[in-house]
Amino acid sequence: MRFSPFANMSALVPRAAGLFVKGGYSWASFGKDCLAGLMVGVVAMPLAMAFSISAGGTPAQGLYTSIIAGFCVSAFGGSRFQIAGPTGAFVVIIFGILAKHGMDGLVAASVLAGLMLIAMGLCGIGKFITYIPYPVTTGFTAGIGVLIFSQQVKDFLGMTIEKSSPEFFEQWVQYFKALPTVDIITLGVGLGAIAIIVLLRVFAPRIPGAVVGVLTLSIVCMVFKLPVETIQTRFGGIPSSIAIPRLPHITWEVARDVFPDAFTIALLAAIESLLSAVVADGMTGDRHNSNTELVAQGIGNIASVVFGGIPATGAIARTATNIKSGATSPVSGIVHSVVLVLFVLFLSRAASAIPLACLSAVLMIVSWDMSGIPRVIRIIRTAPKSDASVLIATFALTIAVDLTFAVEVGVILAIFLFLRRMIEVGGIKSANSDLIMELAYGDIDNRSVDAASIRALHQKDIEVYEITGPFFFGVADMLQNTLRHVSKSPKAIILRMKDVPAIDSTGVTALESFLAQCRRRKITLILAEIQDQPKNALEKTGFTADVGEENIVSTLSEAMVQAGKKGCDE
DSSP, X not given: OOOOTTOOGGGGSOTTHHHHHTTOOOHHHHHHHHHHHHHHHHHHHHHHHHHHHHTTSOHHHHHHHHHHHHHHHHHHOSOSSOOEEOOHHHXXXXXXXXXXXXXXXXXXXXXXXXXXXXXXXXXXXXXHHTTSOHHHHHHHHHHHHHHHHHHHHHHHHTOOOSSOOSSHHHHHHHHHHTGGGOOHHHHHHHHHHHHHHHHHHHHOTTSOHHHHHHHHHHHHHHHTTOOOOBHHHHHOOOOSSOOOOOOOOOOHHHHHHHHHHHXXXXXXXXXXXXXXXXXXXXXXXXXXXXXXXXXXXXXXXXXXXXXXXXXXXEOHHHHHHHHHTTOOSTHHHHHHHHHHHHHHHHSHHHHTTOBHHXXXXXXXXXXXXXXXXXXXXHHHHHSOHHHHHHHHHHHXXXXXXXXXXXXXXXHHHHHHHHHHHHHHHOEEEEOHHHHHHHHHTTOSOGXXXXXXXXXXXXXXXXXXXXXXXXXOXXXXXXXXXXXXXXXXXXXXXXXXXXXXXXXXXXXXXXXXXXXXXXXXXXXXEEEESOOHHHHHHHHHHTHHHHHOGGGEESSHHHHHHHHHHHHHXX
């Protein structure tokens, strides 16, 4: 496959654009989309505020993010059903960026991440994002779930802590020191919200438990005038207007400092949005355009911070709710944004009375879902040790160090895991004994192989080695050691390459070095049964001319004849 930067300009065309051009949209479809958008908007409202508060932002920032990013991803995205907004994956990374670099640093990181996502889509690498091994994504997702849970403890228990630490272990030191400040009423409100959410999941799964739990406990607190901390008491309420867009001012120094965090945001946004799109495809039978989706995610993230929001990505739970509610097109996602705008304009004062313990309860449930404890246990018990080790390492680094470092190490581990698997399926082996059996049973065309070449093979004057799998650096290293294990120099060595689908520059260099070794020992090197990609690569690098075109043959029979000729000539 040839990689051509910015060749995938089709990524600029939304996946759902053809739906309207072809006249496949009707008033009935519009009605379904409006109903689905209304349901998703109601579900997204408490989640948007809760994720933003947990990340160190304000409730308004979460709502702005869902409105702006949600609209952009629905309007320009590669999936007909994707719903975007603040998600749990970003809570930890945003919290860390705000602690280190402040809001200006978060804005810069978000803009850089948006540009990275757009570049990924235009370069056509969206399909490769999903190749990150499952243990890596499971490891840092589980770690994020644990960190989100940890961040909710303070508000859930109503503790008095002047400034929460962003570090996991320091957080728990603070919690133990602040145990005497636990507020029983706040704890009761949080437990009540959790109880409602869990009961509705069990007995009425179609009803949005988070919405009912938050609404019910908010009313209880207002009726009985319970002394609990609310959005109003901490943040001064929610503005009843949409933020005015402001172009960010980003300096080179700030961009350089936040670049690793921007990369983490871009990678997480790509992984989660494409995973959400895959889930949507599985539920609907549709097929998304991954590169178009990445471009839309990039646009959405840049637009979000321009309007005062925070990073966003495709949200699996909200996307699934959208589909289950009967959505037929991206119009439902746009309606979801409109619903949130109306909420900000007309219901923001009422929402300011929501207890923070209720939002913490919602995120505790989300953190349990993200951690996927049963899934983690299954992988550790049943998967190969290498997969389990990668999962545990990524999980531990997410908690003990930070998410940026964990993602970077996870990607590196994914690469090494991939390379190890590639090396395991490849290799080099002596094929002399196998070849003698093939000759004996007539599997090779004996008419084109003279007696001298067969006799030379028996006498070890010809060595045949079979290379299997992609010819990358692992196999190249094996090739370098091949001559060292040949006790007596043969007249010719045949490399049988019928099972080599591809070769890279390292493999070509190894062949050049191997050819040099053969010439020093006066051994003729012959390559047989080469596939198209390796053959073209060897021609372009000049190896074919160097080894001699007569020594690169199509069949093993021709290789045997050529080797026999070389033996006779000498």
